[in-house]
Structure formats: structure tokens, C-alpha cells
Amino acid sequence: xxxxxxxxxxxxxxLNLLAGMLRxxxxxxxxxxMLAALLFSTTTVAVLLILAEWMEQPALRNVALLFVMxxxxxxxxxxxxxxxxxxxxxxx
Amino acid sequence: xxGFLLDGLIAAGLVGLAYQAVTSRSLFRGIIHFVVFxxxxxxxxxxxxxxxxxxxxxxxxxxxxxxxMLVAYRRLVEDRRDAPVDPGPAKSRLALPIAxxxxxxxxxxxxxxxxxxxxxxxxxxxxxxxxxxxxxGNPITGVLLLYRGIDTLLEVAVLLTAxxxxxxxxxxxxxxxxxxxxxxxxxxxxxxxxxxxxxxxxVSVHLLRAGSYEPGGAFQAGAVLAxxxxxLILSGRIAAAETAxxxxxxxxxxxxxxFILIGLTPLLHGGPLLxxxxxxxxxxxxxxxMVSIAITLVLLFAGGGGLKRGKHG
Numbered sequence: 001x002x003x004x005x006x007x008x009x010x011x012x013x014x015l016n017l018l019a020g021m022l023r024x025x026x027x028x029x030x031x032x033x034m035l036a037a038l039l040f041s042t043t044t045v046a047v048l049l050i051l052a053e054w055m056e057q058p059a060l061r062n063v064a065l066l067f068v069m070x071x072x073x074x075x076x077x078x079x080x081x082x083x084x085x086x087x088x089x090x091x092x
Numbered sequence: 093x094x095g096f097l098l099d100g101l102i103a104a105g106l107v108g109l110a111y112q113a114v115t116s117r118s119l120f121r122g123i124i125h126f127v128v129f130x131x132x133x134x135x136x137x138x139x140x141x142x143x144x145x146x147x148x149x150x151x152x153x154x155x156x157x158x159x160x161m162l163v164a165y166r167r168l169v170e171d172r173r174d175a176p177v178d179p180g181p182a183k184s185r186l187a188l189p190i191a192x193x194x195x196x197x198x199x200x201x202x203x204x205x206x207x208x209x210x211x212x213x214x215x216x217x218x219x220x221x222x223x224x225x226x227x228x229g230n231p232i233t234g235v236l237l238l239y240r241g242i243d244t245l246l247e248v249a250v251l252l253t254a255x256x257x258x259x260x261x262x263x264x265x266x267x268x269x270x271x272x273x274x275x276x277x278x279x280x281x282x283x284x285x286x287x288x289x290x291x292x293x294x295v296s297v298h299l300l301r302a303g304s305y306e307p308g309g310a311f312q313a314g315a316v317l318a319x320x321x322x323x324l325i326l327s328g329r330i331a332a333a334e335t336a337x338x339x340x341x342x343x344x345x346x347x348x349x350x351f352i353l354i355g356l357t358p359l360l361h362g363g364p365l366l367x368x369x370x371x372x373x374x375x376x377x378x379x380x381x382m383v384s385i386a387i388t389l390v391l392l393f394a395g396g397g398g399l400k401r402g403k404h405g
Contacts, residue, residue: 007094014101017132021105024124025112033124044131051138059143059307063134065295066147066316070155072288073319074127076326077162079278 006054013047034078041071102136119168123161130154143307144232147299151315152389159322160393163271233303237374241355241366248347248381255344255388259397271394272328272402281327292320300382304371310347310378314385321390325402332396340387340398347384351377 020043023036045064052060109129116122130153137146219234236244296316303309324330336344354373355366368374390399 004094007098011094011098011101014098018101018105021109021128024121024128027121030120033121037124037128040128041131044135047135048138055139055141057138057141057143059302060138060146062299062302062306062308063138063143063146063150066150066299066312067131067134069288069292069295069316069319070150072284073155073159073322073326074162076281076284076323077159 006050010047010050010054013043013050017043017047034075038071038075041067041074099139102132102139105132106136119165123158123165126161127154127158130158144309144312147307147312148315151312151319155319156315156322156389156393159326160271163326167271230303230305230307230309232307233309233374233378236309237377238368241351241368245348245351245355245366248351248384251385251388252344252348255392258392258395262395271325272331278327285323285327285329288323289320292316292323296320296382296386300378303378304374310381311385313378314382315389317382317386318389318393321386322393325390325394328402330394330399331402332391332394333398333400334396336391336398337400340391343383343387344391345384347377347381350380 017040020036020040024033024040027033045067048060048064048067052058052064106129109125109132113122113125113129116125130149133153134146134150137143137149216231216235219231219239296313299308299316300310300313301308303313321330325332354368354377357369358367359365368377391397
């Protein structure tokens, strides 16, 4: 049972990621896409931590650490973007 | 079974994200898909048991490149505030055959890799055989510095050459506008930096030290350290300058110069070229390389020849 728990949780989190991907795809505003991408990196951290335990690869925890650092760069690069929606989502 | 499902989901997600990143009609959407693609790719590397690649992909593929694209996007929007929406490049009749052809090529290579027994390279075998002797726990660092030192040396040289080439191409126009995205009035940025910058430095030193016994090392650590520099540039704490100061120049050259000097010393007493004299040399070169890689990446991001105090510094 315990053997199944870790990969099961990883799978559940990955399905969450897929839902987030849908939000990145659908939008509709820039901030929606950006927040979904940030949620993506948070969930990926969780998946990596679980994989580290399940695959017995402790080094994956360092990868997770790195992901946390990166999210701050992306969000700082995004904040203050001129919000010209019409230039953006012309297709919607 | 669940592992198979996981891998299938990741692979399907990757293909979908890559398609979206390339074909999105809106630039911003393409950029976000690219960033998410990088994160998923890192997850895929983690699944196949290559944490080194996962780190490099996350740091450079998603983080720094993503930030660079967002900054470029901002410039584009500001420059073309009143321009009509670009319909994008016209469809080419060759696109589909090329896509199918390259897909087949990748498929054939992948399949043949699956069905052939590849012997590990000589350097890999050698380093696994005497990992205990050299007192390094991470075979990748061992191969990079002890058995394939010349390759690593050339990589550092290539990075420097890339920076010089970028400088030559940018010419004198660069250095006029630093890619700063934050005004001094943006709330919380100061607090964010106060927490994140020290943590980033800590993490990069941790990765560097970890490189000797588990995945990590100079390249990953340098990329993370460059992340701290990029944060400082984005928030206007430091800015691109026309020419480099002494410290920046020393940092740029530290990796290459120390590698060459330490690599040359064995020749004095008849040893082979690049035979590192001990573990301290590995640590020394890795540290110098980390600084050089970080400064090169930051300068490439800033688009300048040097760094100076920014307007919100």
C-alpha cells in the first residue's frame, strides 16, 4: 500500500499540472497564464520532492530547491508588464 | 504501472506544450508555454534519473531564458505601442514534410538507442573504477575535471568567446537601456530581494559543494548565482555599463585562467597536461568557474560590457 502511495500522489499532482496547463492555454488574461505558470512551478517542486523519495534519488531535492529560486525571477520579470490585452489575445 | 502512466503524461504534456510554444499566435502565450515546457522537461530529466540535466534545464532553459524572453516581450510592446498586430510568419509548404522527416529521424535514433547495448565511455568506466581513490563521490564531476578536463576547459573558453561575440555584435548601442522591469515604487520588491538574494547565494554554494559527491557542480551553481544577478538587474539594483570594471573582468576570466594555470603546472615537473594536483584544485577550479559562468550569464542578460550601480541601487 505504501509502495503505491508515493507514485499515486505524484500522479495526482501531475494531473493537477495538466489542469494548470489548460489554464495556461485558455488564459484569458496575461495574469491568468502567468499565475498558472507559477502554480506549475510550485506543483513541480512537490512532484520532484515525491520523486526524490520514491526513486531514492535524494539529488532531486536540490532540483526542487532550484525551482523555488527560479519562480522569483519569472515573477519579477512579469510584474509590471504593460497589460495590453488587445495586442495579446487577439484570437479570443 | 503508475511509473509508466507518469512518464506517458509527462511525454504527452511535453509534446503539447512544445506545439503551443511554437504555434501560439500571441507572443506572450508562446513565452509562457516555453517556460512551462522547460519546467516539464526538467521533470522528464528527473524521471530518467539525470538530476544534473534537470538542474541545467530548469535554471537556464526555463528560468534565465524565460526572463530574457519576458524582457524582450516588454521591449517589443513598448516599442510598438501603436503598431498593428503582427499576423506572424506566413505558412510554409515545407513545414509539414520537415516536421515529419525530423520526427522520423528522432524516432529512429531513439529506437536504435533503445535496442543497442552501448558500452559506457572509457572515461566513465575509468572514473567508476577509481572513484574511491580520487575521493570524489560524483562520477560526473570526476569525468568533467579529471578525465575530460580538456573538454571542460574548452567549454569555459566557448562561454567566454560567446560573450565576446555578443559584445562585438551589440556594438556601442548596448548599455543604453538595462532590462529593468521594476520602478522603485513597486511594493515588496525590496523585501523579496532581501530574502531571495542571500538564499540564492546560499543555494549556489550548496550546489557547488554538493557537486563533489552528488549531482550539482560549477555549471548549475553558476546558473543559480546568475539568477541572483538577474533579479538585481530586473529590479534596477544593478545595471549594464559600457565597459567592465576590474572586478568584473577578473570574475569573467577567473575560471579559464585558473584552470589553465593549474592545468599547466604539472608540465613543470614532467607530468601530463591538465593532471590536476589534488582535490583542492578541483574545488578551486570549480569555484572560479562558478563565478565566471555567473558573471558571463549576467552580462549576457544585461546586454552590456560591464556592471554598475543601478538607478534604484
